[in-house]
Amino acid sequence: MFTGRVVGEIWATQRHDSLEGFKLLLVDPFEVAARLEGGKRQGLVVAADAVDAGVGDEVIVAYGRAGRTALGRGHDIAVEAAIVAVVDDRTGSELG
């Protein structure tokens, strides 16, 4: 799980039916969070949007079961990450 900023979107009309109706956003993990995840600068993460986030929003992304739970359509969904919250405010200015 990590926080980051939505920096893009993927459009894909030909998709597995379990992805129907979900926006696919590209999230850039904040640097500190990226370092926590094994030190390597993580690339962008593709996440299905469960909370109507938009490009520029600061968000929280969950992987696996937790992410699918937020999408609310059971666990047979071909998605590994989902945006579970849009951040209104936070401290921790050293993040991205």
Added chain:
Amino acid sequence: MLVGRVVGNVWATQKDPTLEGLRMLLVQPLALGERASDEIIVAADPIGAGPGETVLVAFGRAARTVLGTQDAGWQVAVVAIVDDISVDEGVTIAGRESEP
């Protein structure tokens, strides 16, 4: 999950029975906001992507969901064919040759 370009096909006759009928592609991941990697992955493709197309690939349970069974000896599958990607300026997309 990652975005990649289809760079080849794989055929295998001698294999685990749960892999019967799987179409297998070679996919070169695009680097979204990071350095390009030389890694090539093998992905099952029930969606029907063609050579050179850009695809969204999932791993593990999400991948097997596309295969329609969790009882397959397989971990990677194409979940969508990418029509377009838009990113803020300053975010790089690095791939082997052309744009997605």
